[in-house]
Amino acid sequence: MDTLSLDPGLYIVATPIGNLGDMTRRAIDVLGAVSVIACEDTRVTGKLMAHLGIRKPLRRYDDHADAAARDALIQLMREEAVALVSDAGTPLISDPGYRLVRAAQAEGIAVTSLPGPSALITALTLSGLPTDRFLFGGFLPGKDKARGDVLRELAAIPATLVFYDTGPRLAETLDAMAELLPRREIAVARELTKLFEECRRGSAAELAAHYHEHPPRGEIVVLAGPPSEAPAPDAAAVDAALREALARLPISQAAKDVARSTGLDRKVLYVRALALQSEAP
Template structure:
């Protein structure tokens, strides 16, 4: 049996790739990548050349046989475009199949936009909830924010630049006094962190939203 290494890669700053991750990427027989071109550039930056197997969303099941075939022949590293695989990124089906087939699964900890944003928020509460991307439909989004009225722990979500202004507007209407942290382009050149109510953050943004966003919504303190 072989080993599937679940390898966290930088979410922006390439210096965040750990020495252990570099060693494993150098040792494995193949790399399963969400975007083979992006991963190829990352490997090339560190002088590594490895066979790359495409494994991307939303067609994980289509790529699964290819990765399992590579795993049958030797150890494989699973990486996503950025951060930790299988956390709002491809990987869950491959990890489950690897366990099922008797392979060893070894996680390599590293960058995650979820914990990075949470660590900078400074919100009280035991634990937190991560919900992936916020609901797209306005009614579902409003109901989701309303459900946080009595939640005492922070909630972390991802949001795209195309929807973040609308989502913040709905949050301002639903939980007007609730503090949040809006993190843009974490660890990248244009990283920005804004903290306050949704209305205040919207005012600071001035109708402009570019990049990838992570939102941390404080829990209720009442």
Template structure:
């Protein structure tokens, strides 16, 4: 019987192709197969890295549960399977969570490589408190639930981080500005790409800006929490 293989979750660049790590490249070159959120999206990156002829298999939200048993069996047979998503860290608002759960439950070895993350990049670049923060994924579509979460973020210590659609950002800012115009916010756009921008200001200021300049690209939206609960980082 072959020795068990393993899964390796490999972060990929969130924009700038130069941000992939040497270790990630090594894993992608040596893996027996690569599970991709979208093979069409991952193929150009692999080609740029000089990786060709590698078996690619799609692994996304709609087929992850169905395809996972096949990949688990391949790992049991000794294969090393690299898992990548379209950008950033697998499993963070992306496929990959079920992979980790299956590995834990079934005793399959797995590794998680460090690498690019829109969440941490936006947090540091925002200038908002980093001693305490939380990532809450995509904001809800329904306005009532969205406003509840936004208001909760204002009363919570530290920084709250969200992914937001450029088509809905203006609505989100309008909701927040209508109730809390002075709320400190940051809109981080197109991180690591040519047109990367950080827009910092109150909810009212950012609403006015994006009402005049329609937002485009991939967006991370941040809110600084209750100033009374903030504290400066302690010295080591």
């Protein structure tokens, strides 16, 4: 079989997220034709190359790569074809590579991206949640406050939210979603394309309880469907929520807190909170 001939430049190549049978014919041909493969972990990529029967020089390029490493690859791309792969899936999706692509384009170097496996898209299509609008949030922060800040920022977006997560952090993520995204259906997709592939759907509280009891391993995709329509709370319930918030928060913060939990207008709630505060003995 003739060897594929490639022009100099950067070739972004997706690799399997689990099942090695998902490697595309084009990806195999390109990896066999490039001069160098830039990768996150030479051990991980080395195993894939051995499986494919491809022997190519591997250069480490990860989140810790400095400008010198990037410049060296750019110089090589001027004369040779260079592939960029991640440990699994499509490069640049919560993986290193963005700066390398920008630098190559700035230098007028051709960049070609080969479509292929992606945990994001696989989980989205498997989840049973709406796919017409979605927002990818990458990895949520590990610390409680930072994670909460991100979820509060995204809570009102009328689209399916998609995040990457890890087994040790999953239950805590679901606990935070139960508190901050109570009106969203949640799906957890794990072991994608592998023998024990799983996609569970339910409320965040239900899934949190399950994964607290059955801690998972590996990398995971967590999806939150669009907010469901909830009946507007009655006036008495709103007043009760405002009084409870006013007992522990300044008036503006109390209005903001109740607005977040009810979906009501913060300015309207602020005016009502002022009235309740003036009525208090």
